[in-house]
Amino acid sequence: MSKTPRQMSLIAFMQAQNCTNYAGSWRHPDSMTDSLSPEYYQRVARTLEEGKFDMAFFDDRLAIPDIYGNSHRDTVKYGVRATKLEPTAVLMAMAMATSRLGLGATYSTTYYEPYHVARLYATLDLMTKGRVAWNVVTSMNDSEAANFGHEEHLEHDLRYDRADEFMEVVMGHWDTWADDAIINDKASEIYADPDKVRRLDHQGTYFKSRGPLSVPRSRQGNPVILQAGQSGRGLTFAARWAEVVFCKYPTLEGGKKQYKGLKDAVANAGRDPSLLRIAPELKIIVGETESIAKEKRDLIASLSRPIDGLTMIGETLNIDFSNRPYDQPFTDEELAAVSWQSLRDKVIQVSGKKNPSVRDFVEASGRGTLNDGPCFVGTPTQVADQMQEWFENACDGFVLSGTTVPGTYEDIVRLVIPELQRRGIFRKEYPGTTLRDTLGLRRPNAGDWKKGAQ
Incomplete structure (x- = not known):
């Protein structure tokens, strides 16, 4: 009996704002302009689910770009990521339009409290029936600090020290309810077994949090942890906590080294590296012919x-x-x-x-240009050839950035995914109902994170 080939993960890199991470995308004549409406995100969500994408996740910042010239004027005037909606609210608009697509959102360990994040994401996971991921960030600039009453952003390594303890508190709160705690026995008038719900009683260097959490565990145990650490202290953090790593590969050869380095770091942290999904960012511009794809690229590049x-x-x-x-x-x-x-x-x-x-x-x-990371341009066969080479040598899938909305994702679903499916390296149907089912990640038991078993 032949073995099923390893399956590629495809993740849409979303922004809850007027443009994608390619700032010029809003200028494209075919890009939608209703990014302040639920319909904008729901249309993309339906397209992604039709294409059997693993997940869409939202990047986020806690301030609009205003460091250049110490002013927001250019950001607002030229639409350089000028609006930033709260991503978990947008996530839920997409959840209501889908039933299998995984949905992730960014939340900072520097400017929020662990109990709040634990409660929010546990609730999101219940309301989506186990389809949520948390993209863990430590934030990055003084503008964000100013919005939360601070004079300056925390130093890099200190942010990660704080983030490690933040994760311990969140994961601890997610474990305060046993899976079988809820009984719902009307005859005996017992809702849940109090012996199976416990306080956390965490007291550490940065946080003190009692618990128990007010939200029970979801059908996938707890949300999937997504992270983008690639070097130094961030790599150590990712090796300890991440289940999906979003990264940037400047070249395939460089990607091979990064892939091995991160997998080795995960193994050294006492975790199974086969249960980590590593997905580099990629732009795809595809057309029915090579000349059509190049014409699309030239137009998109001219928008920068x-x-x-x-x-x-x-x-x-x-x-x-x-x-x-x-x-x-x-x-x-x-x-x-x-x-x-x-x-x-x-x-x-x-x-x-x-x-x-x-x-x-x-x-x-x-x-701000198409040169920010790899960009595969060509026919469906040409694009799939490059994706397959990277997938077989340096990654577990891709985080796909949009250059027009919804055009990028509609083109990928219509042209590229059928070619990947024909090669047997991308699914034709979702394997289950939760994001962990789709990613091939096991459902964690309470306390697994303490043992390094994800």
């Missing part, structure tokens, strides 16, 4: 503006580039203070300079 990159780099690095000489190298001290360290490391690697300048950050990062 210099202000997009300058605004987005300032947001992610927590640095105002507006008054800095374009070719002045950053000092070692300035580079050490950069918030997004994996992006800094990428720029150093691509530019070949130990102390890159603003020009190097703009050109090497590709922020």
Whole structure:
């Protein structure tokens, strides 16, 4: 009997805002303009579920980009990620239009409390019948800090120390109800067994939280943990907690090294690396012919503006580039203070300079352009060939970024997914009802996270 080939995971990289992470997407003549309505997200959700996507997840920031020039004016004027809706509310609008699609949303461990996050996501998981993921972030800039009453953002490694304890509290709260605690026996007038509901009574360095949580466990146990740590302290955090890792591969060869490094880190943390899904970000521009695909790419590329990159780099690095000489190298001290360290490391690697300048950050990062990460352009066969090569050598699937909405995802579902299905590397039907079923992740038992068993 032949063995079923390993199945690729496909995750849509969503933004609850006026554009995708490609800021110029809103300028495309075919992009929808009703991003402040539920119909916008529900149309995309139905398309993704028709294509049997694993999940859609929402990136988020807790401030609009306003570090460039210490002002929000350019962000608002040019629509550079200018609106940011609360992602879990948008997630629920999509949930009501689907029944199998997984749904993830970003929440910060720096500016929220563990009990609130535990209660929110446990409720979301119940209301979606086990289809939710939490994208764990530590946030990245002073603008976010200012919105929560702080003078500046926490230092990088300190944020992750706090995040580790934050995760311990959230996971602990998710375990306060046993799976069989609820009895619902009307005859004896017993709703639940009090011996199977316990307090957490956590007291640590950063948090004190009693419990028990007011929300029982869902059919998938607890929400799936999504994270984007790629280097240094973030990699250590991902190795301990993540079940799906969203990453960036500049090249296939670099991806092979990152893939092995993360899988090894997970094994060293005492977890089974086969239960971790690693998915690099990818843009796809596909057409019925190669010339059609290239025409689409040229139009999409023409939508980028210099202000997009300058605004987005300032947001992610927590640095105002507006008054800095374009070719002045950053000092070692300035580079050490950069918030997004994996992006800094990428720029150093691509530019070949130990102390890159603003020009190097703009050109090497590709922020705000189609050069920000790999972009596969071509016919369905050409795109699937590249995806299969990466999948067989360096990843478990892909996080697919939109360049037009809903066009990107409609094209992928109509043209690329049938080719992947023909090759036997992508599903034709959902295997179950929960996100864990779709991802091939086991349902965790209470306390598994303490043993490193995810």
